[in-house]
Amino acid sequence: MRQLEYKAEWYGRELIKIDRYFPSSKRCSNCGQEREKLPLNIREWECSECGFHHDRDINAAINILAAGLAVSVCGATVRPEESKSRQAGAMKQKAPNSDVRESRPVS
Numbered sequence: 039m040r041q042l043e044y045k046a047e048w049y050g051r052e053l054i055k056i057d058r059y060f061p062s063s064k065r066c067s068n069c070g071q072e073r074e075k076l077p078l079n080i081r082e083w084e085c086s087e088c089g090f091h092h093d094r095d096i097n098a099a100i101n102i103l104a105a106g107l108a109v110s111v112c113g114a115t116v117r118p119e120e121s122k123s124r125q126a127g128a129m130k131q132k133a134p135n136s137d138v139r140e141s142r143p144v145s
């Protein structure tokens with residue numbers, strides 16, 4: 039139970055970070071360290087933190103995939119609640135209105 043909660047929290051934090059400035063190719067997919075600069079002509083680089091050798095595109099793809107997983111985890115928990123509240127609203131509109139004539143004021 040505790041481990042699951044911790045994971046959900048971690049995903050949430052990571053998602054916010056990615057939304058703001060998605061450093062897909064500058065970020066080390068192995069340890070999470072971000073490079074300050076990564077010029078477009080550099081196709082391969084080594085992480086200064088863990089020394090992992092990266093192919094720019096493959097590293098970006100791994101980071102994007104991780105972001106996509108975080109999004110799908112959050113989306114799965116939001117949808118069922120939405121459809122529930124919609125059904126409740128539709129039920130309320132089916133109220134009978136047969137006695138409208140009798141409540142008219144007589145002048």
Ligand SMILES: [Zn+2]
Pocket residue numbers: 066067068069070071085086087088089090
């Ligand atoms: Zn690294």
